Amino acid sequence: QSVLTQPPSVSGAPGQRVTISCTGSSSNIGAGYDVHWYQHLPGTAPRLLIFGNSNRPSGVPDRFSASRSDTSASLAITGLQAEDEAHYYCQSYDNRLGGFVVFGTGTEVIVL
Amino acid sequence: ELVESGGGLVQPGRSLRLSCAASGFSFEDYAMHWVRQAPGKGLEFVSSINWNGGDTDYADSLKGRFTISRDNAKNSLYLQMNSLRPEDMALYYCGKGWGIDSHNGGPIDFWGRGTLVTVSS
Numbered sequence: 001q002s003v004l005t006q007p008p009s010v011s012g013a014p015g016q017r018v019t020i021s022c023t024g025s026s027s028n029i030g031a032g033y034d035v036h037w038y039q040h041l042p043g044t045a046p047r048l049l050i051f052g053n054s055n056r057p058s059g060v061p062d063r064f065s066a067s068r069s070d071t072s073a074s075l076a077i078t079g080l081q082a083e084d085e086a087h088y089y090c091q092s093y094d095n096r097l098g099g100f101v102v103f104g105t106g107t108e109v110i111v112l
Numbered sequence: 113e114l115v116e117s118g119g120g121l122v123q124p125g126r127s128l129r130l131s132c133a134a135s136g137f138s139f140e141d142y143a144m145h146w147v148r149q150a151p152g153k154g155l156e157f158v159s160s161i162n163w164n165g166g167d168t169d170y171a172d173s174l175k176g177r178f179t180i181s182r183d184n185a186k187n188s189l190y191l192q193m194n195s196l197r198p199e200d201m202a203l204y205y206c207g208k209g210w211g212i213d214s215h216n217g218g219p220i221d222f223w224g225r226g227t228l229v230t231v232s233s
Contacts, residue, residue, distance in 0.1 A: 036219035038155070045205065045223040046147075046155065057221070089155050093217035100169050101145060101220075106154035 003028060004090050004104035011110035012080045020107045022073040022090035028102055030071035033093040037066055037075045040087045040106075049088070050075065077109065085111045114206050119227030122196055130227055132189040132206030137222075140164075140184040143209030145220050146191050148202035148229075158204070159191065163212035193229070201231045 005023045012018040022035060029035055037050035048057055053068040063084075066075045073092075077084055090104035118130040132144070146158040159180040160169040168180050179192040189206050203226040210218025 033217040034219075038220075040155070045225045046207075046220075047223075048219055048221045051210075051219040051221065087154070091155075091219065093215070097172055098169065099215050100171065101147075101157040101160060103147075103155045103157060 003094060003102050004092060006088075006090060006104040006107045008105075009108040009110060011112055013112045014080055014082060016080050017076060017078045018080060018109060019077075020075045020088055020090075020109070022075070022104045024071050024073075024092060024102075026071060027096050028071075028092045028094040029068065029073060031095055033095075035066070035068045035073040036091045037064075038089045038091065040089060046089070080109075080111055082111050084109055114208065114222060114224035116204060116206050116224045116227035119204065119229045121230045121232065123233050124197060124231055126196055127192070127194045128196060128229060130191040130193065130204055130206075130229070132191075132224060134187045134189065134208070137208065139182075139187040141212060143212060143214035143216075144180075144182060144189045145207040145209055145214070146180060146189075147205045147207055147220070147223075149205070149226075150199070150202040153202075155205075156202075160209070160214035161189070162214045167214055169214060196229075196231045198231050201229060203228050 010018045034052045038046040039049045040046040050066040094102045115133045143162045145160045161180045181190045205226045207220035208222040
């Protein structure tokens with residue numbers, strides 16, 4: 001039930017900047033619901049990276065930033081590091097069918 | 113901490129009950145969620161429950177087969193899964209919500225490590 005679309009993968013060399021898009025619709029991001037971002041490494045628990053569109057939880061480096069506009073959002077990683085190689089997911093809320101949590105399709109970040 | 117349990121190998125059509133034991137926070141003050149990840153796939157919303165169990169949500173494809181519940185006295189979250197199908201095979205995560213309401217659009221700010229459900233004959 002992924003209604004938020006992300007690119008399958010993005011790549012960059014160490015030190016570079018990469019961005020991940022998250023495209024929704026008028027029933028989720030466009031309806032004003034916040035967007036949150038998670039980092040997920042295989043075999044581990046997903047980690048909340050960004051909440052409320054652009055806020056970083058304690059302990060998340062300021063290399064990670066995000067924004068939201070209209071029906072989409074984006075996550076940026078500046079100064080890319082090898083440890084950033086992971087899957088990233090956006091998440092919001094959709095108000096159809098009584099309302100439900102929605103995740104993006106996921107993006108693999110590859111550090112070259 | 114969130115620790116999931118109850119996963120395992122089950123035949124198609126059978127049932128399984130997952131549990132999630134919570135500690136380190138006031139369990140009754142938060143909505144809770146189940147999210148799954150099938151092999152090679154992304155994260156998928158399964159179900160949410162508000163602080164007292166009075167409000168629940170399910171992924172549209174799972175309605176009628178899965179039931180979420182909680183026991184605040186035991187700091188535990190549950191997922192009853194009936195009529196399991198091969199496509200239900202996944203790693204099931206429980207997650208802590210943002211406040212008491214499961215409809216507030218907040219993040220899942222803490223996750224367990226998951227329990228693996230395998231559906232096969």
